[in-house]
Amino acid sequence: MDQATEQSDVVVANQPTSLYWYFMQKNFYAWATAEFGGKGLPITTEYLPMPTPGNRQP
Incomplete structure (x- = not known):
């Protein structure tokens, strides 16, 4: 949490x-x-899962 707080400041x-x-x-x-x-x-958070063979985008 220290890094998040410092970046937020x-x-x-x-x-x-x-x-x-x-x-x-x-x-x-x-x-x-x-x-x-x-x-x-x-801080805005976003979930971007690692691409796998089943969910790769073209």
């Missing part, structure tokens, strides 16, 4: 910047989204 001090964190693991994405939101951190 930089974003808040340098508006209109934004901060995105991308996750390949659904459980960690869900945890981080709840933690960041609960602490009021201005």
Whole structure:
């Protein structure tokens, strides 16, 4: 959480910047989204699963 807090402080001090964190693991994405939101951190989280033979995009 230290890294997320430090990055959030930089974003808040340098508006209109934004901060995105991308996750390949659904459980960690869900945890981080709840933690960041609960602490009021201005971090947008996105879940982008690792491509596998069954879900590759053309």
